[in-house]
Amino acid sequence: LTLEVEGESCHIRGADAHFKVFGYSAADFPPIPDFAGVVSGKGDNPKAKAVMSHAAGSLGDLVARTIFATARENSRYAINGVLLKRDGKRLELVATDGRRLALSRANLSGQTEKDAKPISCIVPTKALSMLQKLIQDHDEAVQIAITDNQILFSFGTAASPGRAVLVSNLVEGTFPPYEDVIPRDQDKKVTFDRDVLASAVRRAALLTNEESRGVRLSFSGKNKQLELSSRAPEMGEAEIKVDISKYEGEDVQIGFNPAFITDALKVINEPEVLMELKAGNKPGLIKSGTDFLYVVMPVNLQ
Numbered sequence: 001l002t003l004e005v006e007g008e009s010c011h012i013r014g015a016d017a018h019f020k021v022f023g024y025s026a027a028d029f030p031p032i033p034d035f036a037g038v039v040s041g042k043g044d045n046p047k048a049k050a051v052m053s054h055a056a057g058s059l060g061d062l063v064a065r066t067i068f069a070t071a072r073e074n075s076r077y078a079i080n081g082v083l084l085k086r087d088g089k090r091l092e093l094v095a096t097d098g099r100r101l102a103l104s105r106a107n108l109s110g111q112t113e114k115d116a117k118p119i120s121c122i123v124p125t126k127a128l129s130m131l132q133k134l135i136q137d138h139d140e141a142v143q144i145a146i147t148d149n150q151i152l153f154s155f156g157t158a159a160s161p162g163r164a165v166l167v168s169n170l171v172e173g174t175f176p177p178y179e180d181v182i183p184r185d186q187d188k189k190v191t192f193d194r195d196v197l198a199s200a201v202r203r204a205a206l207l208t209n210e211e212s213r214g215v216r217l218s219f220s221g222k223n224k225q226l227e228l229s230s231r232a233p234e235m236g237e238a239e240i241k242v243d244i245s246k247y248e249g250e251d252v253q254i255g256f257n258p259a260f261i262t263d264a265l266k267v268i269n270e271p272e273v274l275m276e277l278k279a280g281n282k283p284g285l286i287k288s289g290t291d292f293l294y295v296v297m298p299v300n301l302q
Contacts, residue, residue: 035154035165038145048145048152050119052086053110056155057138062093063128065104065267065292070125071097078173082128084151085120086112094178100260101178101295110141121146122175127168134164146170182295183285186276188249190219190226192242194273198265200240204228205258207238214255214299219277221247230258245272254280255301261286264294 004011012019033045041047063082071079076098083094089112092105131153140163143154153166204215209232218227224244231237254277265273268288276285286294 032165032167033147033150033152035143035145035152035162038147038152039143046147046150048147050086050113050116050144050146052091052108052112052116052144053141054091054106054144055109055138056135056140056142058106058109059142060132060135060138061269062091062104062106063132066093066095066102067125067128067132068263068267069095069097069100069102069294076173077171078122078175081122081124081171083120083175083178084123084146085118086116087118088112088116094175096176096178096181099257099297101181102264103178103182103293105291110143119146120175121151122171122173123151124168124171127151127166131166134166181283182293183276183278183283186278186285188219188252188277189247190244190275190277191246192226192273192275193245194265194268194271196242197273198262200226200228200242201258201261201265204230204238204240205262206230207232207236208258209233209235212301213257214301215258215261216253216255216301218251218253219244219247220251221249222251249277252277252280254284255299256284256296257299260296264296268292 002013004013008023008025010021010023012021034043037043037045038048039051066082070082079096079098085092085094086108089108090105091108092103094101094103134155140155145152149170151168151170154162155164156162201215207230208215212230212232216229218229220227224247226242226244228240228242229238264286270288274287276287281298284296284298286296
């Protein structure tokens with residue numbers, strides 16, 4: 001197979017085939033900044049406001065635990081991406097679509113600037129999807145540089161520095177004050193086996209449709225049991241019971257979109273998850289350790 005460039009066209013030739021593909025002028029594409037130049041501020045490159053380093057595997061986990069909660073084609077452009085926030089050695093990613101919010105944290109594994117100031121930016125969802133595809137070695141270092149309107153990710157090791165560089169413009173706008181929507185006074189706490197809960201929610205979701213999309217969760221502290229129920233007109237009803245290993249608080253009923261629950265459970269690696277509730281009309285909170293939390297709004301099942 002041979003590739004030959006002729007003007008703005010590319011010829012692809014094989015043993016029995018020839019394709020001519022029309023392209024675009026290279027002048028139509030913006031110049032790609034040099035990563036080292038951005039870090040140093042030399043040449044025509046914009047100077048980085050912040051530089052940090054983190055292990056590729058951990059960075060990929062942070063992205064996976066948040067990117068699914070970003071808005072799709074929302075007019076509020078600021079939530080069409082993921083908030084990346086660095087404060088000292090702490091790296092935090094946050095995403096929301098207005099109905100749920102995912103937050104994941106980690107300590108930076110690599111070096112950062114001395115006396116580094118806190119910084120945050122909004123990274124487009126598509127850029128982070130591409131970032132996930134570039135990850136090969138989980139121990140590989142990823143250098144991150146942030147300028148006024150761009151973010152750069154440089155993959156590499158001591159043997160192969162700069163294996164790949166991803167450059168993306170940042171999302172303009174102000175990310176909503178997400179700290180305000182994280183519940184602080186939940187008085188009902190439930191500990192689940194992650195896989196058992198995920199299986200129950202998936203089964204209950206089988207008898208939901210566009211009109212009745214929610215699944216009712218009824219918690220009984222006395223019986224140490226959760227009952228999931230769903231119904232769809234002209235389809236039928238479902239009722240599933242799950243034993244609870246630990247429950248604190250009074251009994252409560254609440255409705256959730258089952259897809260929102262399973263989305264979160266898919267990205268949790270730990271075998272146990274904690275769900276915290278306040279009331280049937282208040283947001284629910286799902287936690288995994290101290291580095292992941294997920295806020296999900298209830299749905300009205302009346």
